[in-house]
Amino acid sequence: MLSVKHRFQSFEEYLSYDDGTDKLYELFNGELIEMPPESGINVQIATFLLIQFASLLGYRRVRGHGLELEVRGEPRNRYPDLTIIREEHIQQLAQRNTIRLSMLPPLLVVEVVSPGELQRHRDFIAKRVQYQDCGIPEYWIVDPENQTVLVLELSDNTYSEIGNFSGDDLIVSPQFNQLNLKVAQIFAAVHQD
Template identity: 45%
Template sequence: MATTTKRLTLEEYLNYDDGTDTRYELVDGALVAMLPESDRNNLIAIFLLLEFAKVISARLIRHKDTEIVVIGHRARVRLPDLLVLTEDLLVALGGKRATITPEMPPPALVVEVVSPGKTNEDRDYRYKRSEYAARGIAEHWIVDPEKAQITLLTLVDGLYEETVFQGAEEVRSPLFPIVKLTVEQILKAAE
C-alpha cells in the first residue's frame, strides 16, 4: 500500500483528487492507497448485503464506497466493507457525498472482512475496533475467513464486548436478531 508523505487535513482529504480511481483511507493525515479486495472478501460482503436486504430497507445498506470519519491522532477516514445506516444517518447524508462526518450520527453496524496478513489483521482487529467504538457504532462484525470465525462486537458503555462465532454457530446479532446466519453459511458464500 502506498502512502503519502504530506499530512492532509480532513478538508484536504475530502477535496483530494489525484486523477485516478485509487481508493484511499486517511490515517493520521496520510493517504493510504487501498488495494482492491480479494474476490473472496467481495463475495462475503455482497452475500451479507443481500441477506441484510431481506430484512431491512436496502436504502440503509452501503457497500464499500461509504466512508466514515473516525477519531485518531490526526484525521482518519475508513472505508468499511459493509455498513447499515440508521434512519437519522440517512437523513444526515442527505444524498450528498457518502462521507459520514463527526457531526453525523454513527451507523448502526459496520462489517469488516479481514484480508490476509498481519498488517490487515492489526488494522481490522485493533485499530478499527477502537476507532469504531470511539465513534459510537453499536455493532461491529469482524469476518475472518482465515480463522473461519466471526467476531461480533457490541458497544456497552463505550467499549466493545466480544463474542466469537465459528462453524455451524448462528451469529446472534443484538441489533438484527431477525438475521439468521451461521458462520459456515457466510464463509461458504466465497466458495
C-alpha cells in the same frame, strides 16, 4: 518527473479534494494513501452479507465498501466492508458517501479480515479502537482464515464480546435480532462453484 505530495491540514480540506478518479484513499498524517483492491473472497463475503441485510432492511440502509467513515487517530478515515446506516443517513449521504464524526454513528460495521498479520492487527485492534471511539453500537469481524464471526457490542463506551461464532452457530446480533444467519452459510457462499 518528481511528484509532490499534497499535505492536507484538515479533514474538511481532504473532503473537498477530487483527483478525478474513483480511487479510495485513507488520510494518514495528512497524506493520501491509496487503498488496494479487496481480495475476491472478501468481496464475495461482503456481497453475501450485503444481500442478507438488504433483504432484511431494504437496500437503502446497507452500504458496501465505498462508504467512508471519519474516525479519530490515524488514518482519519476507514472504508468498512459493509455498513448498516440509520434512516437519517440516507439523506445525509446523498451528496457524499461519508459519515462524519459530527453525525450519528452507523448501527453496524463489518470488516472481512484480509490475509496477513498486519491486516489482522488492523481489523482486530486498530479498527476496533476507532469504531469503539465513534460509538458504533455493533462491530463484526469476519475471519475467512478461521471461518469465524466475532460480534462485538458497545456497552459503557467499550466493546464487549457477544460471541465468536463458527460452523452452524447462529450469529447473534444485538442490533438485528431478526437476522437468521449461520456462520457456515457465509463461508459456503464463498466456496460455491
